Amino acid sequence: MKNYLSFVAEAFVNTLKGLWVTLKVMFLPTITVQYPTEKMVPYPRFRGMLAYDAEACIACGMCVRACPSKCIALAKAAPAPVPAAVEGQPPAPAVRSGPKIEWYTIDYGRCNFCGLCEESCPTKPVKALWHSLDYEAVFSTREEMTRRWKRGDTLWGTARGSADGQFAPVADQIHIQDVPVRK
Amino acid sequence: MTTEETILTKISEPVFNHANGRLLMPEERYWPSRKWKSPWSLPAYRSGAALLAGILSGAVLAAWLIGEIPLRLAPLYSLAEQYALSYGVPLFLFHLAWTVIKAALLLAVPLVNALFAVWWERKVSAHIQSRLGPMYVGRFQGCLQTVADGLKLFLKEDIVPDCADKLVHLLAPVVVVIPAILVFAPVPFGRELIYADLDIGTVYVFAVGGVSVMGIIMAGWASGNKFSLLGGLRSAAQLVSYELPRTFAVIPIIMLAGTLNISAIAGLQAGYWGGILPRWFIFYPVVGQVAFIVFLIASVAETNRVPFDIPEAESELVAGFNTEYSGMKFALFFLSEFAYVLLSCLLMAAFFFGGGEPPLPFLGFLPSWAWFLAKTLTLMFCFLWFRWTFPRFRVDRLMDFNWKFLLPVSLLNIAAAGLLIWLIS
Numbered sequence: 001m002k003n004y005l006s007f008v009a010e011a012f013v014n015t016l017k018g019l020w021v022t023l024k025v026m027f028l029p030t031i032t033v034q035y036p037t038e039k040m041v042p043y044p045r046f047r048g049m050l051a052y053d054a055e056a057c058i059a060c061g062m063c064v065r066a067c068p069s070k071c072i073a074l075a076k077a078a079p080a081p082v083p084a085a086v087e088g089q090p091p092a093p094a095v096r097s098g099p100k101i102e103w104y105t106i107d108y109g110r111c112n113f114c115g116l117c118e119e120s121c122p123t124k125p126v127k128a129l130w131h132s133l134d135y136e137a138v139f140s141t142r143e144e145m146t147r148r149w150k151r152g153d154t155l156w157g158t159a160r161g162s163a164d165g166q167f168a169p170v171a172d173q174i175h176i177q178d179v180p181v182r183k
Numbered sequence: 184m185t186t187e188e189t190i191l192t193k194i195s196e197p198v199f200n201h202a203n204g205r206l207l208m209p210e211e212r213y214w215p216s217r218k219w220k221s222p223w224s225l226p227a228y229r230s231g232a233a234l235l236a237g238i239l240s241g242a243v244l245a246a247w248l249i250g251e252i253p254l255r256l257a258p259l260y261s262l263a264e265q266y267a268l269s270y271g272v273p274l275f276l277f278h279l280a281w282t283v284i285k286a287a288l289l290l291a292v293p294l295v296n297a298l299f300a301v302w303w304e305r306k307v308s309a310h311i312q313s314r315l316g317p318m319y320v321g322r323f324q325g326c327l328q329t330v331a332d333g334l335k336l337f338l339k340e341d342i343v344p345d346c347a348d349k350l351v352h353l354l355a356p357v358v359v360v361i362p363a364i365l366v367f368a369p370v371p372f373g374r375e376l377i378y379a380d381l382d383i384g385t386v387y388v389f390a391v392g393g394v395s396v397m398g399i400i401m402a403g404w405a406s407g408n409k410f411s412l413l414g415g416l417r418s419a420a421q422l423v424s425y426e427l428p429r430t431f432a433v434i435p436i437i438m439l440a441g442t443l444n445i446s447a448i449a450g451l452q453a454g455y456w457g458g459i460l461p462r463w464f465i466f467y468p469v470v471g472q473v474a475f476i477v478f479l480i481a482s483v484a485e486t487n488r489v490p491f492d493i494p495e496a497e498s499e500l501v502a503g504f505n506t507e508y509s510g511m512k513f514a515l516f517f518l519s520e521f522a523y524v525l526l527s528c529l530l531m532a533a534f535f536f537g538g539g540e541p542p543l544p545f546l547g548f549l550p551s552w553a554w555f556l557a558k559t560l561t562l563m564f565c566f567l568w569f570r571w572t573f574p575r576f577r578v579d580r581l582m583d584f585n586w587k588f589l590l591p592v593s594l595l596n597i598a599a600a601g602l603l604i605w606l607i608s
Binding site: 008015022023025026028029034 | 225307309571
C-alpha cells in the first residue's frame with residue numbers, strides 16, 4: 001500500500017515536471033527562420049557561391065590545377081602587342097596592363113565547394129576568387145550551371161538564361177548580408 | 184568600402200549591416216550555433232510580449248464595455264416584441280422566431296470554437312516545439328489558417344471506400360456531430376446566459392454526450408477497414424470506461440450543491456471565505472481537488488485526445504475511425520472533438536471554478552461571461568498543453584489506469600464528500 005501510494009505520488013510529480021518543461025519552452029523564443037522573409041547569415045568561413053574578380057586575376061591557372069573536380073576553365077588574354085622599337089632607344093619592356101584573362105568559367109554542376117581554388121589563389125592583397133556567403137542559387141538546366149566571367153563583368157559573372165540560352169549577368173543574386181536577419 | 188565590397192569580402196573585421204543596424208562581429212554566428220542567452224534582448228520577443236499584454240488588456244476593456252449580455256439583450260427583446268405585436272404577428276410565432284435565433288447562436292458556438300481552437304492548438308503545439316506554426320494566412324500570426332483549411336476541406340473529394348457500408352458511412356459523422364451540438368443546450372456561458380435552463384442539466388449533458396460513441400463505432404464499422412474497426416472498438420471501450428469516473432467525479436459536487444442544474448451549481452459558488460478565497464468547489468479540502476483532477480483526466484480521455492488518443496493512434500491504427508473519411512465528413516469529426524473539448528472546459532469552469540464568479544472580490548467589474556470565458560479558455564489551454572506534453576498510453580495501461588486507479592479514487596472521493604458534508608453540518 002505504501003509502495004503504491006509513493007508510486008502514485010511520484011507519477012504525479014513527474015507529470016507536473018513534464019508539464020513545466022513544455023510550459024517553459026513555450027515562452028522561449030522560437031528557432032524557426034521564416035525563410036523567404038528572414039534569412040540566416042552563415043558563419044564567416046561558410047563556403048557559398050564563388051565570387052570572381054576579373055581585374056585582380058593574373059590568369060596563373062593555379063585554381064584550375066587545384067580544383068579536384070575539374071570545374072574551372074580559363075583562357076589567358078592575348079598579350080598586348082609590344083610597341084615597335086624606336087631608333088636610339090632601348091626596347092620597351094613587355095609589360096602587360098589591364099586584365100590578363102580572356103574568359104573564366106566555373107561549372108557549378110561539378111563544383112563541390114571544397115575551397116581549394118580559393119586557397120590556391122596567389123594574388124595579393126585580395127584574392128581573385130573566393131567563396132561568398134551566398135547560399136541562394138537555383139538552376140533549372142545544366143547549361144545554366146556554368147558561370148562565365150569576361151573582362152568588366154561583375155563578381156557574380158554571367159550565366160546562360162533558361163529562356164534564350166544567351167549569357168547574361170546573373171540577376172537577383174541575393175546579397176546575404178543585406179538581408180534582414182532573424183530578430 | 185562600397186556596399187558590394189562589404190557584401191563580398193569575408194568577414195575578418197566587424198561589419199556594419201545597414202539592413203538591420205547591427206554590427207556583425209567576425210566570430211559572430213546566428214542560431215543554431217549560438218544559444219539564446221536572454222530572450223528579452225530580442226526585439227521580436229519583447230514585441231510579442233507587448234502584443235499579448237495588449238490583446239489581454241483590450242479583451243478586458245471590451246468585456247467591461249459590453250457588460251452583462253442578458254442586460255443588454257432584454258431591451259432588445261422587448262423592443263422586438265412590441266414591434267412584432269404592432270404588426271399583428273402572433274405571439275407564438277414571435278417566440279418561435281426568437282427560439283430559432285437562440286438555437287442558431289447556440290449552433291454557432293461549436294463552429295466558432297472549432298475555428299479558434301484549431302488555430303490555437305496549432306500555435307500552442309508549435310511554440311511548445313520551438314516552432315512558429317501558421318504565420319501567413321490572415322496577416323496576424325496565421326489567424327485565418329483554419330478558414331483556409333476549412334475551404335480546402337470543402338473542395339476535397341468525398342471518398343467512400345468500395346467495401347464500405349455506404350449508408351452507415353454517411354450517417355456516422357452526423358451521429359457524432361449532432362449530440363456534440365445538442366449537448367450545449369443546458370450549459371451556461373455566464374449568469375443567465377443559457378439556452379435551456381434544465382433542472383437535470385448535468386444528467387442531460389452526460390447522457391447526450393454519450394451518444395457520440397455510437398457514431399464513432401458506426402464510423403469504424405462502416406469503413407470496411409480493419410484499422411478503422413479496431414479504432415472504433417477501442418474508442419467504444421475507452422469512452423464507456425472513462426464515462427464512469429467522469430460522472431463519479433461530479434457526484435461530490437452534486438452532493439455539495441444539492442442540485443443537478445448546471446447554472447445553479449455555478450451560481451452556488453458565489454462569495455468568499457474570509458473575503459479572499461472564493462467559495463469554488465475546487466477549494467473544498469481534498470474532495471474538490473481530487474474530483475477536479477479525476478474529472479480533468481477523464482475529460483481528456485472522453486475527448487479522445489493525447490495521451491488517451493488510442494482510438495486514432497496514428498502509429499498503430501493509421502488514423503483509427505478517421506481513416507476512410509475525407510473532406511467535410513472528416514471536418515465534422517474534428518468539429519465534434521473540439522466541441523467536446525469546449526464542453527468539458529465549460530463544465531469544469533461551472534462545476535469547479537465557480538462559473539462566472541470572479542476569483543477575487545475587487546475583480547467583479549468584469550461581466551460574468553468574461554470570467555466564464557477566461558476560465559474556459561485557461562482550461563482549454565490545459566487540454567492543448569497535455570496533448571503536446573504526454574506520450575500516448577498503451578491500450579492495456581489505459582484500461583488499468585481507468586479501472587484500477589481513477590474509478591476507486593472517484594468512489595473514495597464520493598465517500599470523502601459524504602464525510603465532508605457530515606463535518607460541515
